[in-house]
Amino acid sequence: MERRDFFKLVTSSAAVVAISPSLITTRLQAHDGRLYESYEKVQLLDKDGNPLKASNIVNEENYIFNYPFVGTPAMLLNLPETCKEPVTLKSSEGEEYVWNEGTGSKKTIVAYAAICTHSLTHPNKSESFLSYMKKGGKTMACQQDGVIVCSSHLSAFEPKCGAKNIAGPADQPLAAIVLEHDTANDTLHAVGVLGPDKYHDYFKAFRTEMKKEWGGKRKAKKKVTDSAKVVKLSEYTKEIIQY
């Protein structure tokens, strides 16, 4: 999804607000901060530290980068297909928002917070129970392929449609990382988070892990600035577990 597309934020009282991305300001966040929050504009880099080219993102490969905080993993995917039309998504509290599309020349590049909205399963350096399962793959979570699977309790999310929760105990989508694609040089920037995120609960729940992986909660909670390195999930974690 690109910021230049209009976001439609739909409240539970059915009032519809169509928001031009240029109007996504601090003032606006005060009203709708739980649905869209802008963070530092961060350039995505490849594993060698060069600007990541959107056209070099391998189809259906699982990639990870840390955004918007040093200790929060996000997944990046180049999907084989897109959602046919905008989809209305709903948080567990009933707030609705609209997912429009991915980014890149074919609108197939998407990014999501890699923190399961059920019980916060996420990739760390030892293992990952959360990952994308390719087209043609099989999962115990659902009959569908091309989905993000959380193998902790078998939730599935549909990445081409805003990571909508489609199976298992997760009761809301994964939060989307909003990307901007610079068509002039084919580079990508992360600029914000759309949808209900679980960052607060995550930082509260994993104090020991924060210390082990990031040197403490305070360091893990630092906002990522300037750039974020994107690596394959298989290089980020020792073991990928998928049922």
Ligand code: FES
């Ligand atoms: S933590 Fe992901 S399904 Fe339970």
